[in-house]
Amino acid sequence: MPEITEQAPATEAAAAPRSLWGDAWRDLRRNPIFYISAVLILFLVLISIWPSLLTGTSPYACDLGRSQQGPAPGHPFGFTTQGCDVYARTVYGARASVVVGICTTLLAALLGCVFGGLAGFFGGWWDAVLSRIGDIFFGIPVLLGGIVFLSVIKGGSIFTVVLLMSVLGWPQIARIARSAVISAKQQDYVQAARALGASTPRMLLRHIAPNALAPVIVVATIALGTYISLEATLSFLGVGLKPPTVSWGIDISSAATQIRNAPHMLLWPAGALSITVLAFIMLGDAVRDALNGVNYSVSAGETLAVLGESGSGKSVTAQAIMGILDMPPAKIPRGEIRFRGEDMLTMSADARRRLRGAKIAMIFQDALSSLNPVLTVGYQLGEMFRVHQGLSKKAALAKAVELMDRVKIPAARSRAGDFPHQFSGGMRQRIMIAMALALEPDLIIADEPTTALDVTVQAQVMDLLAELQAEYHMGLILITHDLGVVADVADKIAVMYAGRIVETAPVHELYKNPAHPYTRGLLDSIPRLDQKGQELYAIKGLPPNLLNIPQGCAFHPRCPKAQDLCRTDTPALHTLGEGRRSACHFWKETVNG
Amino acid sequence: MAEPVKAVAADGREPILQVRGLVKHFPLTRGVLVKKQVGAVKAVDGVSFDLYRGETLGIVGESGCGKSTVAKLLMNLERATAGEVFYRGEDITKLSGRALKAVRRNIQMVFQDPYTSLNPRMTVGDIIGEPFEIHPEVAPKGDRRRKVQELLDVVGLNPEYLNRYPHQFSGGQRQRIGIARGLALNPEIIICDEPVSALDVSVQAQVINLMDRLQQEYDLSYLFIAHDLSIVRHISDRVGVMYLGRMAEIGTDAEIYDHPTHPYTQALLSAVPVPDPEAREGRDRIILTGDVPSPADPPSGCRFRTRCWKAEERCATETPELAVPVRFRDEASPAAHPSACHFAEVRDVVGAA
Structure with a gap:
């Protein structure tokens, strides 16, 4: 049995396994925006867990006597109307924002993935019913809904705020999850798994979920920032978190009325809120770029691979x-x-x-x-x-x-x-x-x-x-990979390989007597009647990656006639005769068979 | 309903797969919540054929003729509207659950697009090993890695590539991975849906040779669906020509290519550009008029009559059966093969005879 030679290009032999997640992670680490946002967020998370790291003052230790006073030693940001330390309250306020933001996102993402995923995967009635439910919630403006519901239930705990915001926020994620699942579901590899007899949970978890996850992660990260500002808005309006919980929104609210007398009370919590939201939005952008970037670079690579031979032609x-x-x-x-x-x-x-x-x-x-x-x-x-x-x-x-x-x-x-x-x-x-x-x-x-x-x-x-x-007496340049079409209509032919012309010839001569081993290989690999049941001639190896064209003659790694000369010297386009040219050092031998 | 016909080929081979009157209609619906059927796309409309052990049956036809739907029906990826597919005497179109899973071990598929048929988030080892996870009885756990490496070797890839991801491979290499996955469970039948049409011309021959070699080594039966007629001829023992959901003509490769009797087959063959400029002048070219009609509203009687130069009154009213035409029935000529045309006659279009 003739053996099959598969020559992986040198670059590929050296390549280590590269998962798409790994690629995304690598892209992420190259993005300075990711570092800035990550440092900010890490800092926020740290101070929301251990606020005492930054301040020894309690946010509740208030002294009405210092109401609205400016900065003082040990109190760099001044005091609130109640005489509490603005610095301490700003530090402690991070906790509410971070906890509400993360919990809401997790809960909304969970609800969204389950509902959107089921709707997308099962379709039909599941989709009709779940999508309608989602649409109803989607129709409620989150802010308005939040104001109405929270003022009715008179909640005010972190728990009720998180619950309400995720109940109102999940349809956004569900929509993304649904379309991601639908597009993943239609891929051939899911069909292949079904053809193997894979169970439904297996298809969902192993094939669909990992591929549908990327867009959901992007939306969820960006939504996180939105939820944080939403919580602040609700608290600002007096329907969100209630004292004694320390929240930037509450402090901004009480400071806003005194903006003429004591602007420092507004400046710090508002600034902290803005930076927090910005950090999460930057993170979302960086994550999105990384995840999309992978898809882009993959398709770019694939495109280049088929180009050499105009394989699919697409x-x-x-x-x-x-x-x-x-x-x-x-x-x-x-x-x-x-x-x-x-x-x-x-x-x-x-x-x-x-x-x-x-x-x-x-x-x-x-x-x-x-x-x-x-x-x-x-x-x-x-x-x-x-x-x-x-x-x-x-x-x-x-x-x-x-x-x-x-x-x-x-x-x-x-x-x-x-x-x-x-x-x-x-x-x-x-x-x-x-x-x-x-x-x-x-x-x-x-x-x-x-x-x-x-x-x-x-x-x-x-x-x-x-x-x-x-009829019109026009010239026609026909770009095609179909050797049959060419033989049918062409007068002259130019054969290209790896971006260069390797042979030109009048049509009859080219088919009868090719002067370049690549042309010969192409013609020989066409199934012919008298060869039925035999091995087809196959040009060994793969078309080169255009980013990494072999030295010397670009065809030499696949050429049966390659010599040392071919590895070092790029052949010129030699003129063989009237309209016939070949970019092969050994065109004479090739023409003579 | 029809029983599996005890058909035995002339050389004594038995059919491994028998398809009888296969029909798939995709309903066209209108309405959002209450869906009302307003018609149907008749993708496959009564297709019958046999696949013999160890042979390659090529199915050719243009887009929309239903050849890919036939593949999906045989794989039970779509449920047939009507008709039977007998595998070892058992109708597999009605199976589900455990019985279906057992049949799937023996019928596998190679997909057209090597870029979408491999899960981009799984390593090659996981992709080829997945069949063993789904059917753990085939290979014990400790044995799987070795099996996967063997399979990589069989399809001509470096067994060390186990931990790489699909996007690190070229199209031809990916198609080899797809073939390795199809081979993993040691199936008897492999359905190949346009397995090389997405590949570069120079790589196509490599994959065709690989498939040829595997067929001999593992005694596989192929159903080879493609639109490239020269590749189908090279690899097939028998060829079926489909048009608009029906089989127009079926026979050995020589019967179909050298002695086509159905006008559509003749037009199809004459339209294929021949990679030989010398043949340009001597060829009998049939340029059809018009386009393929919509499968949602196919013509009555013979499906091809709207584009056929031979069409008569009878073609509109009477559907031609897929059978050996009466005039050839008593001859031992290569023209005596099933052809669904009232006016079947030989016309040598490729100038090969």
């Missing part, structure tokens, strides 16, 4: 736009740049933009996302004429219908009033083609124009493109 679009318009035209896979050539590079951005609209048009892989979903197709097509040729609305629409007829959209006149989503994939791609044709460009760049389409529809679209190309 992610090529963005790069292709930049590549085509901002890189030397020589790098365009397969093409006939009949005008301006290198000028495009030295051209001003303005001139390039003009060129792009009128002389060069582009067709993208994903027609749906390239069309504006809220405008009718007729309007979008007509826009080209209104903007570029200054036609009236009516004349532009007539032109649009004419174009739709050209690309063979049935009943063009009536369909011009439809929106993009009302068309099928093939029809949408026709609209994209119509749009590209509108200004009768000299060149059309089609980036994987049929990759998203089914074969029978692909045949229709390619047929149409070829027909229009002949």
